[in-house]
Amino acid sequence: MKKKVLLGICGGIAAYKSCELVRLLKKAGHQVNVVMTQAATDFISPTTFQALSGEPVLLDTHDGSGGHGMAHINLSRQADVMLIAPASANTLAKIAQGMADNLLTTLVAARNCPLAVAPAMNVQMWNNPANQRNLALLQQDQIRILGPAVGEQACGEVGSGRMLEAADLADLLVDIWTPPVLTGKRVLITAGATFEAIDPVRGITNISSGQMGMALARACRAAGANVSLVYGQMQTALVAGLAYTEQAISADAMLAAVQRLLPGQDVFISVAAVADYKVRNRSEQKLKKQAGQSVPVIELTENADILATVAARADAPFCVGFAAESEHVLEHARAKRLKKGVPLLVANEVSQAMGKASNQVVLLDDEQETALPQMSKDDTATAIVVRLAQLLARL
Numbered sequence: 001m002k003k004k005v006l007l008g009i010c011g012g013i014a015a016y017k018s019c020e021l022v023r024l025l026k027k028a029g030h031q032v033n034v035v036m037t038q039a040a041t042d043f044i045s046p047t048t049f050q051a052l053s054g055e056p057v058l059l060d061t062h063d064g065s066g067g068h069g070m071a072h073i074n075l076s077r078q079a080d081v082m083l084i085a086p087a088s089a090n091t092l093a094k095i096a097q098g099m100a101d102n103l104l105t106t107l108v109a110a111r112n113c114p115l116a117v118a119p120a121m122n123v124q125m126w127n128n129p130a131n132q133r134n135l136a137l138l139q140q141d142q143i144r145i146l147g148p149a150v151g152e153q154a155c156g157e158v159g160s161g162r163m164l165e166a167a168d169l170a171d172l173l174v175d176i177w178t179p180p181v182l183t184g185k186r187v188l189i190t191a192g193a194t195f196e197a198i199d200p201v202r203g204i205t206n207i208s209s210g211q212m213g214m215a216l217a218r219a220c221r222a223a224g225a226n227v228s229l230v231y232g233q234m235q236t237a238l239v240a241g242l243a244y245t246e247q248a249i250s251a252d253a254m255l256a257a258v259q260r261l262l263p264g265q266d267v268f269i270s271v272a273a274v275a276d277y278k279v280r281n282r283s284e285q286k287l288k289k290q291a292g293q294s295v296p297v298i299e300l301t302e303n304a305d306i307l308a309t310v311a312a313r314a315d316a317p318f319c320v321g322f323a324a325e326s327e328h329v330l331e332h333a334r335a336k337r338l339k340k341g342v343p344l345l346v347a348n349e350v351s352q353a354m355g356k357a358s359n360q361v362v363l364l365d366d367e368q369e370t371a372l373p374q375m376s377k378d379d380t381a382t383a384i385v386v387r388l389a390q391l392l393a394r395l
Contacts, residue, residue: 002029003177006075006113008084008104009049010091011039012163013154014120018085019044020166022052028170031055033075035104037091060103076111081176084108085146086120086163089131095143096134114176116144118169123159146172168240175222175241178382181389183224188265188317189217190258190272190306192232194251198298199283208273210234212322212359215381216269217242223385228265230257232272251275251303258306262317267388269320270307278303308340318392320384323347330362330369337364344391346384363387 005025009018025032034049034057046057100106108115125131126148135145147164191213196204210231217239221227228244232254238245248254251274277300287296311319321342323333333347348361360374372383
């Protein structure tokens with residue numbers, strides 16, 4: 001969903017991250033209009049943001065490029081969302097008190113769109129009681145505070161106050177315009193590929209990238225859910241803003257983590273590509289190839305079925321499963337859904353899904369089978385969440 005984003009830039013070394021943020025938002029298809037405070041121009045040239053955004057950069061209330069000399073009104077009326085990143089302690093204080101002494105703060109005062117801020121400041125400034133009071137006022141006014149992160153700062157100190165990375169901000173911004181259809185729900189998701197060791201350096205795994213699991217974690221979080229994630233081997237970055245994350249490499253470890261986290265969950269989404277078998281005769285030492293020796297024999301034993309185990313519990317949450325098949329996709333998916341007692345199952349063909357950026361799935365539930373077109377995994381995840389919310393509303 002393409003949006004018009006109004007991006008405010010305050011003075012601070014973190015302004016360099018906003019260059020990447022503009023690039024990512026433009027890459028996603030959004031229109032980005034940049035407004036800079038005078039202090040921000042001491043760190044990054046307005047020409048840089050103009051080149052990245054493809055739009056004029058506004059600097060003060062006397063700039064007439066916003067139309068009829070009313071940029072503070074026109075820009076705020078056109079935007080779907082406003083984000084200030086980096087947001088300095090000074091600007092946060094002004095917004096909390098309703099001040100409008102430059103174009104950026106005037107835009108905030110005149111806006112009729114949601115506002116989010118990404119604080120960036122020294123750890124002592126972040127912990128300052130006055131700053132914390134201002135943040136509490138912003139939250140009372142329904143202004144979203146994204147971050148900050150904890151880590152090493154430009155001044156050399158370590159602690160809270162780092163602005164979130166551009167990729168995380170671009171990701172979290174989606175939550176603002178996503179309908180909160182899962183508000184109040186607790187969702188547990190498994191993602192990625194499991195790994196069953198043969199010896200200390202080799203094992204049985206698969207080509208799952210974890211992209212579909214991350215897309216679903218992102219979509220559930222954006223829809224307002226409290227999301228916990230248990231993940232195996234991943235070829236993609238973890239999603240920001242999740243309530244809890246834990247890595248579990250083997251199927252046994254993943255099952256143990258899921259069972260520990262399951263109490264209180266409303267939904268369990270089993271996206272992880274879990275190995276059906278593990279090695280019975282795992283070697284504690286690396287298997288060496290030596291002349292005259294026979295080829296080692298690997299003995300397999302069956303892994304527990306995580307989805308079936310969860311679905312069979314008396315206190316089972318609403319379960320969503322995945323069926324990745326290489327042939328007779330719907331036939332196998334229908335049988336799998338009924339065998340495991342899963343109310344919603346997502347079926348796809350392995351060659352169209354695993355390791356790919358897009359997916360083409362069919363949603364199977366008690367009421368209907370819905371075939372979705374080929375689309376990005378993020379769009380696929382959004383469609384799954386919409387159907388999930390519909391089914392949960394009927395319980």
